Structure formats: C-alpha cells, structure tokens
Amino acid sequence: xxxxxxxxxxxxxxxxxxTFRLFLQIAQRDIATLFRTPWIIISRSxxxxxxxFVFAYLISRLVTSYPGYFDYYAxxxxxxxxxxxxxIIGYDIFEEAEEGLLDYLLTLPIPRREFIIGRAFxxxxxxxxxxxxxxxxxxxxxxxxxxxxxxxxxxxxxxxAFGVTGLSITVAVSVRSANRFDVVLALLELAVTxxxxxxxxxxxxxxxxxxxxxxxxxxxxxxSARQALMKSxxxxxxxxxxxAFVVIFLGLGATFYFRRLEGGVYA
Amino acid sequence: xxSIHLIPRVIERDVRILFSDTFLIGIMxxxxxxxxxxxxATFGNLIGSSFFLRIAPGSNLITAMVAAFQxxxxxxxxxxIKDLASYLLTLPVSRRLFVLSRIVGGVARSLVVTIPxxxxxxxxxxxxxxxxxxxxxxxxxxFSLGIVxxxxxxxxxxxxxxxxxxxxxxxxxYLSFLSTIFYNVSLFPAALQPIVQTNPMTWAMAAxxxxxxxxxxxxxxxxxxxxxxxxxxxxxxxxxxxTRL
Numbered sequence: 001x002x003x004x005x006x007x008x009x010x011x012x013x014x015x016x017x018x019t020f021r022l023f024l025q026i027a028q029r030d031i032a033t034l035f036r037t038p039w040i041i042i043s044r045s046x047x048x049x050x051x052x053f054v055f056a057y058l059i060s061r062l063v064t065s066y067p068g069y070f071d072y073y074a075x076x077x078x079x080x081x082x083x084x085x086x087x088i089i090g091y092d093i094f095e096e097a098e099e100g101l102l103d104y105l106l107t108l109p110i111p112r113r114e115f116i117i118g119r120a121f122x123x124x125x126x127x128x129x130x131x132x133x134x135x136x137x138x139x140x141x142x143x144x145x146x147x148x149x150x151x152x153x154x155x156x157x158x159x160x161a162f163g164v165t166g167l168s169i170t171v172a173v174s175v176r177s178a179n180r181f182d183v184v185l186a187l188l189e190l191a192v193t194x195x196x197x198x199x200x201x202x203x204x205x206x207x208x209x210x211x212x213x214x215x216x217x218x219x220x221x222x223x224s225a226r227q228a229l230m231k232s233x234x235x236x237x238x239x240x241x242x243x244a245f246v247v248i249f250l251g252l253g254a255t256f257y258f259r260r261l262e263g264g265v266y267a
Numbered sequence: 268x269x270s271i272h273l274i275p276r277v278i279e280r281d282v283r284i285l286f287s288d289t290f291l292i293g294i295m296x297x298x299x300x301x302x303x304x305x306x307x308a309t310f311g312n313l314i315g316s317s318f319f320l321r322i323a324p325g326s327n328l329i330t331a332m333v334a335a336f337q338x339x340x341x342x343x344x345x346x347x348i349k350d351l352a353s354y355l356l357t358l359p360v361s362r363r364l365f366v367l368s369r370i371v372g373g374v375a376r377s378l379v380v381t382i383p384x385x386x387x388x389x390x391x392x393x394x395x396x397x398x399x400x401x402x403x404x405x406x407x408x409x410f411s412l413g414i415v416x417x418x419x420x421x422x423x424x425x426x427x428x429x430x431x432x433x434x435x436x437x438x439x440x441y442l443s444f445l446s447t448i449f450y451n452v453s454l455f456p457a458a459l460q461p462i463v464q465t466n467p468m469t470w471a472m473a474a475x476x477x478x479x480x481x482x483x484x485x486x487x488x489x490x491x492x493x494x495x496x497x498x499x500x501x502x503x504x505x506x507x508x509x510t511r512l
Contacts, residue, residue, distance in 0.1 A: 039433040047440055055444045058454050063313045183294040190298065194305045206308040 022110045026118025034126040048081050048134050074138045076198035079222040082131040086161045087189050089123030090168030094181050116254045123165035144229045152228030159242040160221035166249030173256045198222040217245040270360040274368045281372030299384045302326035324475035325448035327384035334380035335411045336435050338373030339418025343431055366506040370499055373415030374408055381407050392479045402484050410471040413495035416502030423505035442468045467494045
C-alpha cells in the first residue's frame with residue numbers, strides 16, 4: 001500500500017516536472033523568436049528613445065498647465081511600449097498558421113494546454129526582456145531607486161504584457177485576411193495605448209475618451225506603476241483591474257486558440 | 268496603342284489595388300481620427316485650443332505618409348510574395364514610364380485616402396467652401412510624392428518585410444518627431460535644427476498653417492517641391508536599378 005502511494009507520488013511529480021519542462025520549452029522558443037528578428041527590437045528601441053528624449057522633452061516645455069509632464073510621460077512610455085511589444089506574438093501566431101508551421105508544432109509531443117499557456121507566457125517574458133533596459137533608462141533618468149517600488153512597477157509591466165499577449169492571440173486566431181490582421185492589430189494597439197492614461201493625464205483627455213480611459217488595462221498598469229514609482233505606494237484597484245484583464249484575455253485567447261487548433265467553430 | 272496611353276492604366280491598377288480592401292481605407296481613416304480627436308485634442312486641452320488647430324494637419328499628413336508607404340509595400344509584395352514583378356516588366360511600356368506611373372499612382376492613392384482628412388482640416392480652417400481647398404489637396408499631393416518615392420526606394424533594397432518595416436518606422440519617426448508638427452524649430456537644439464528645417468513635413472505643415480492664417484502657401488509649397496521631387500527621383504532610380512538586376 002505504502003509502495004503504491006510512493007509510486008503514485010513519484011509518478012505525479014515526474015509528470016509535473018515534465019509538463020513544466022515542456023511549458024518552459026515552448027516559452028523559450030517564443031523568446032528566441034524575438035531575438036531572431038533584431039530589426040523589430042532596433043526600430044522599437046529607436047522609437048522609444050526619440051519619443052522620450054525628443055518628443056517628451058520638447059512637448060513638456062510647452063505643457064505648463066501640468067507640471068512634471070515629462071516624468072508622467074516617461075513612466076507611461078514604458079508601459080505603452082511593453083503593451084506594443086506584447087502585440088507581436090499575434091503576428092508570429094498568424095504567420096505560423098499561414099506558412100503551415102502550426103501543423104508541425106501540433107505534432108510535437110506537448111499537450112495543447114501547456115502549448116497555449118507556454119506561448120502566452122513566452123510572449124509576456126520576451127516583452128519584459130525587451131522592455132527592462134528601457135525601464136532602466138527611465139529609472140536612471142528619473143532617479144527611481146526604491147527596490148520595492150521598482151519591483152511593484154515590474155509586476156505591473158509583467159501583468160500588462162501577459163494580458164496583451166492573450167488579447168493579441170485572440171485577435172490572431174479570429175481574423176483571417178493577412179492585410180486586415182496587420183491593420184486591425186495596429187489600430188487596436190493604437191486605441192489601447194492612446195485611449196488610456198499612459199501618455200496623457202485623465203483631466204486633459206477629451207470627454208469622449210475620459211469615459212473609457214479609466215477602464216483601459218493600459219491605464220491600470222500606468223497608474224499603478226506611477227503610484228509605485230512616484231509615491232511608493234500600492235494601487236490595489238489598478239492591480240486588481242490588471243489581474244482581471246489577464247484572466248479574461250488569457251482565458252479568451254486560450255479558448256479561441258484551442259478551438260482553432262482542434263477544428264472548432266473558428267477552423 | 269502608344270505606351271503613353273498605358274500610363275493611366277497603370278495608375279488605375281494601383282488605385283484599384285487600394286480599393287480591393289476598403290477595410291484598409293477605413294482603418295486608415297480611423298487612425299486619422301485617433302490622431303486628431305485623441306492626441307491633438309488632448310494636447311489642445313493641455314496647451315491651449317489654438318494648439319489643437321496648429322497640430323491638426325499633422326494627423327492628415329501622417330495618414331498621407333502611411334498611405335504613401337503602402338504603395339512601396341505593395342511593390343515589395345509584388346516582388347517577393349506575389350512574384351508579379353517579372354510579369355509587370357513584360358508589359359508594353361518603357362520602364363521609365365512604368366515607374367513614373369507607379370509613383371503617380373501612389374500619389375493618387377494617398378490623395379484618395381486623405382480626402383476625408385483633408386476635408387476635416389479644411390473645415391477646421393474654414394476653407395471648406397473656398398477655392399483654397401484646392402491648395403490643401405496640392406499640399407497633400409506634393410508631400411505624398413516624396414514619400415511614395417522614398418517607399419519605392421526602400422522596397423527596392425529591402426529583402427525582408429522586417430527590413431522594410433524597420434526603415435519605414437525610422438522614416439516615420441524622422442517625419443513625425445523631427446519636424447514642426449508639435450513644436451517650433453527654435454525649440455530644438457541647434458544641432459538638430461538643420462535636420463528639422465530640411466524635413467518635408469516641416470514645409471507641408473508650414474503650408475497648411477499658411478492656409479489657416481489666410482497667408483500665401485507659395486513659398487512653403489515651392490520649398491516642399493524640392494525634397495519631394497528629389498525623393499521621387501530617388502525612388503524611380505532605385506526601381507530602375509532593381510529592374511536591371
């Protein structure tokens with residue numbers, strides 16, 4: 001009896017370890033994919049540097065009605081960049097389906113659940129790998145040194161990255177035409193980042209955007225990160241909103257992706 | 268049929284390609300709306316209502332820029348994805364005339380895409396029912412000419428879509444942030460001012476602002492013509508160079 005119990009536990013442990021290893025392999029593949037396309041990293045980094053050190057620096061000299069606009073913009077620029085980068089996973093998934101690579105991936109000895117969650121996790125981790133150096137630049141420029149505040153902000157960045165990855169996967173498996181997919185994702189990216197408080201203070205937004213912006217996941221992440229970095233406190237509401245966003249879109253992305261893979265209504 | 272008569276056919280083909288996906292045109296207009304009614308409106312609230320009017324044409328010119336780059340992207344797709352480049356070069360039209368037609372087709376596409384935006388800006392500038400509306404379209408057309416040329420030049424050298432997209436992003440950053448869309452040239456550090464002053468976007472914006480102040484657009488447009496023609500020539504030369512390989 002005791003033997004079989006021991007055997008059962010060992011088998012369960014081994015299975016758990018194997019599942020975790022496969023999950024990590026899938027995530028690792030997506031991380032490696034980003035670094036195979038250095039052009040994307042170069043162009044986005046260049047955009048961030050110019051956005052911060054040219055645009056934000058010059059425009060903040062004109063924005064006299066909102067003191068400290070550069071500081072506000074700097075944190076928001078990191079959040080909007082991590083959101084933008086997280087959208088890239090959708091392009092990869094769309095291309096794989098177009099090129100027939102998805103069929104090969106499905107023959108790998110990896111359960112569907114680990115495959116899907118691994119992809120979302122890999123998408124989020126690679127966004128973080130990309131964004132951390134940019135975040136360090138902002139932390140140095142803004143003199144953010146409190147380790148707990150920095151940790152809180154990194155948590156916000158990871159949550160928004162994870163949620164946007166789920167959103168991007170949802171779009172990638174829902175849109176059929178390649179041209180449309182490109183523009184839908186670009187527009188969604190623009191709408192999610194602009195109709196938020198990441199780059200613009202809520203008081204300055206036009207009334208029609210002001211209604212929506214507080215509910216944007218990018219707003220949750222940006223406000224929570226600012227609260228952590230500038231006021232050294234925790235924005236519980238923002239974090240709760242971010243977790244809800246992650247759960248909803250990771251769930252949706254996984255469901256849609258699973259149906260696509262298994263020939264459901266989206267096949 | 269003389270090859271001159273084929274020019275309108277080539278232009279028509281490019282315009283038809285644009286309309287083959289009307290959804291894309293709608294999205295570009297949505298992009299314009301977000302730029303104008305979110306970004307420009309927010310900065311108008313932060314800096315002052317006159318600032319909204321000052322930067323408003325930038326939204327339309329950015330849309331023109333996106334549409335113009337779409338022409339280069341289509342040429343790139345013909346070459347690498349659709350494998351149509353060889354067929355197109357067998358058409359009974361000289362290569363010089365062909366590339367000229369493609370550039371004019373690209374400008375026509377940009378003008379079509381920006382019709383709603385140009386009308387919105389003209390309404391904001393109170394010239395919607397004035398003959399000066401024509402000048403607004405001329406500004407967009409001349410500006411697009413240069414960008415179409417640049418996009419064709421990029422499409423001739425970019426071997427992958429990632430390279431094309433990266434160069435496009437870099438050019439778009441230069442046109443958007445190193446120009447006078449948002450701020451005066453005097454705000455830039457001295458080292459950057461020559462770059463800003465030679466930026467076609469700076470002169471397109473100056474021309475639109477002259478429309479707002481009821482001034483003459485002759486000077487800014489005549490300056491804008493210089494880089495636009497130079498970029499169009501560059502695009503044509505790159506296209507011809509690529510077809511000789």
